[in-house]
Amino acid sequence: MADIAVVTGASGGIGAAIAKAIAEKAEGQMRLALHYRGNRGAAEALSAELPGSFLIHADLGSDEGRKALLSAVLKEGSPYILINNAGIDKPHEPALMIQESSFDSIIDVNLRTPAFLMRDFGKEMASSGSGVIINVSSILARKALIGSALYRASKAALEELTKQFAAELGPRGVRVNAVAPGFIETAMTASIPEEIRGKIRSEIALGGFGNPGAVAQAVCHLIENEYINGAVIPVDGGMSL
Numbered sequence: 001m002a003d004i005a006v007v008t009g010a011s012g013g014i015g016a017a018i019a020k021a022i023a024e025k026a027e028g029q030m031r032l033a034l035h036y037r038g039n040r041g042a043a044e045a046l047s048a049e050l051p052g053s054f055l056i057h058a059d060l061g062s063d064e065g066r067k068a069l070l071s072a073v074l075k076e077g078s079p080y081i082l083i084n085n086a087g088i089d090k091p092h093e094p095a096l097m098i099q100e101s102s103f104d105s106i107i108d109v110n111l112r113t114p115a116f117l118m119r120d121f122g123k124e125m126a127s128s129g130s131g132v133i134i135n136v137s138s139i140l141a142r143k144a145l146i147g148s149a150l151y152r153a154s155k156a157a158l159e160e161l162t163k164q165f166a167a168e169l170g171p172r173g174v175r176v177n178a179v180a181p182g183f184i185e186t187a188m189t190a191s192i193p194e195e196i197r198g199k200i201r202s203e204i205a206l207g208g209f210g211n212p213g214a215v216a217q218a219v220c221h222l223i224e225n226e227y228i229n230g231a232v233i234p235v236d237g238g239m240s241l
């Protein structure tokens with residue numbers, strides 16, 4: 001059966017760019033599993049561009065959704081790449097306003113889901129002796145921005161999980177790394193008001209928001225480089241300096 005590269009949140013800006021970049025590098029040697037939740041139109045349009053790819057619909061805020069994703073992939077082949085990209089950053093609540101419901105939804109999608117997908121896909125990869133997992137973190141794992149307390153906590157914990165899985169899965173032939181994008185032009189950042197965008201831009205050494213293709217390039221490097229394990233690569237134009 002074919003090797004599969006799974007991209008969660010392929011219907012979003014960064015996920016679509018990662019899926020396209022992997023497909024280009026794989027030159028038909030690997031099938032892309034394109035996961036989406038609500039935006040079927042974007043996922044279908046992407047799939048039409050990538051021959052051999054297939055769509056998986058799942059809400060990754062739930063255990064059923066995670067199980068559905070795994071079983072849909074296993075029906076088609078053996079997972080070799082997992083990109084934990086699906087994520088949410090809203091609601092934006094100042095620290096003294098955080099809500100339990102926001103805690104649940106942000107932690108479920110951004111932390112619980114990658115944790116258990118790493119466990120379940122990691123078992124499959126370890127049993128075949130090879131695989132690559134990449135988690136999409138954020139510059140906000142290490143930076144205070146009002147309204148991002150829960151998002152920050154979810155991504156900081158995701159980076160620690162990345163390192164732990166890298167240490168435990170490395171000996172089984174599976175590498176685990178992360179990318180930490182800065183501000184990238186996607187639906188997630190589209191609603192930032194111009195006044196705040198200006199302030200953010202002033203903190204970016206390269207002067208502006210990045211494009212999803214830059215994150216995808218870093219992901220491809222982490223897939224290809226056989227001696228990087230447990231790393232978190234910033235893709236932020238120097239904003240974290």
Ligand SMILES: NC(=O)c1ccc[n+]([C@@H]2O[C@H](COP(=O)([O-])OP(=O)(O)OC[C@H]3O[C@@H](n4cnc5c(N)ncnc54)[C@H](OP(=O)(O)O)[C@@H]3O)[C@@H](O)[C@H]2O)c1
Pocket residue numbers: 008009010011012013014015036037038039040058059060061085086087088089109136137138139180181182183184185186187188189
């Ligand atoms: N854009 C940035 O500046 C930036 C910076 C740092 C890190 N990131 C991270 O990069 C990743 C991708 O973000 P993006 O900018 O590409 O955002 P986006 O365009 O809003 O895409 C988010 C993706 O996550 C999926 N998703 C959301 N909730 C889900 C759920 N409950 N179950 C399953 N899938 C769900 C969405 O699926 P549907 O649309 O189909 O519902 C969509 O495919 C996220 O992890 C984000 O935290 C982004």
